[in-house]
Amino acid sequence: MSLLARQRQELILEQVRERGAVRVSDLAERFGVSDMTVRRDLDVLARRRLVDKVHGGATAVGPVTATSTDEPGFxxxxxxxxxxxxxxxxxxxxxxxxxxxxxxxxxxxxxxxxxxxxxxxxxxxxxxxxxxxxxxxxxxxxxxxxxxxxxxxxxxxxxxxxxxxxxxxxxxxxxxxxxxxxxxxxxxxxxxxxxxxxxxxxxxxxxxxxxxxxxxxxxxxxxxxxxxxxxxxxxxxxxxxxxxxxxxxxxxxxxxxxxxxxxx
Structure with missing residues (x-):
């Protein structure tokens, strides 16, 4: 499935929140894109302070809990x-x-x-x-x-x-x-x-x-x-x-x- 960068970033963020951490290699395989593309996606999310970048992947920023205003993307x-x-x-x-x-x-x-x-x-x-x-x-x-x-x-x-x-x-x-x-x-x-x-x-x-x-x-x-x-x-x-x-x-x-x- 071909995804726009924004859609892919939403899915990456969802996975980070569910698992607590993700690896670049796993994400690249899942979405059928290069490691460099995934790293750029993580850069975008990190700049928005939605994830913390670590060596080889990213982790969640602090504890994440669902609230009445949580609104996942399409x-x-x-x-x-x-x-x-x-x-x-x-x-x-x-x-x-x-x-x-x-x-x-x-x-x-x-x-x-x-x-x-x-x-x-x-x-x-x-x-x-x-x-x-x-x-x-x-x-x-x-x-x-x-x-x-x-x-x-x-x-x-x-x-x-x-x-x-x-x-x-x-x-x-x-x-x-x-x-x-x-x-x-x-x-x-x-x-x-x-x-x-x-x-x-x-x-x-x-x-x-x-x-x-x-x-x-x-x-x-x-x-x-x-x-x-x-x-x-x-x-x-x-x-x-x-x-x-x-x-x-x-x-x-x-x-x-x-x-x-x-x-x-």
Whole structure:
């Protein structure tokens, strides 16, 4: 897989945080690049004080713990729970009907969903994700309209802020598909980015129905800002890694819980 330097650096940082240290030779083999390229990536991360360079590699800068404002980049998140996201996307695609106007939030699960609906006829898609828009534009269907909100780009490749919010508040959509950072009984559906939360709320309000797409690892995770309460979801599509207690809570809150069996 060919990666941009920024994407590769995000993945390197993720590995440093998970393992505590990385070796140049291992990273070069993993990404199929030269040792010199990896060293340049580590130089960039070190200048940003995200890693400490050591002989032959790099180490984490002090103890690293997850917080409600942690926001991994798109490249990092796209490599996580791939089988689960594909299963969720396949199940969620059944809620996309020809001739409708839908909203797709930014995120790697909605990006997977976009790739599943390229053959749906006469579809209008509104999104604040350039990655989602690129997938749908690439299908080159004359009966497809893609509306990109514009706005300020976040680390997770969402377009957010007043421009995005203003665009969404002028629209009426049949169904909105929302990807989230976390979900819990106490906090509802959440994001670690305050501006993204406001934009996502505007997207939710534009839709007649809300379908949340979230893999099972999102349960029990809380971002700093709530997008919607659990009960606001007409449908929640998740995977079969969700434990029995979580299923019971969600079945009591959302109108319909869809559990997709993950493959691979």
């Amino acid at each position: 490249a990092v998140k796209s490599g996580r729970q791939q089988a689960e996201k594909q299963a969720i996307a396949e199940a969620a695609a059944r809620f996309v009907e020809p001739g409708t106007a839908i909203g797709l939030s930014a995120g790697t699960t909605t990006w997977a969903l976009a790739r599943r609906i390229t053959d749906v006829a006469d579809l209008t898609v509104v999104t604040n994700s350039m990655a989602v828009a690129e997938v749908l534009h690439a299908a080159r269907r004359p009966d497809r309209t893609v509306v990109l909100t514009g706005g300020i780009r976040t680390p997770s490749e969402a377009l957010v802020g007043p421009v995005a919010v203003a665009a969404l508040r002028s629209l009426n959509l049949d169904v909105v598909f929302l990807g989230v950072h976390g979900m819990s009984a106490a906090t509802g559906f959440t994001t670690p980015n305050l501006m993204e939360s406001e934009t996502d709320r505007a997207l939710v309000e534009a839709g007649q129905r809300l379908v949340v797409v979230a893999d099972s690892t999102k349960w029990g995770t809380a971002g700093i800002s709530t997008i919607a309460e659990l009960a606001e979801a007409d449908v929640l599509v998740t995977d079969d890694g969700l434990d029995a207690d979580a299923r019971a809570v969600l079945e009591g809150e959302v109108d319909r819980l869809v559990v997709a069996p993950a493959r691979g």
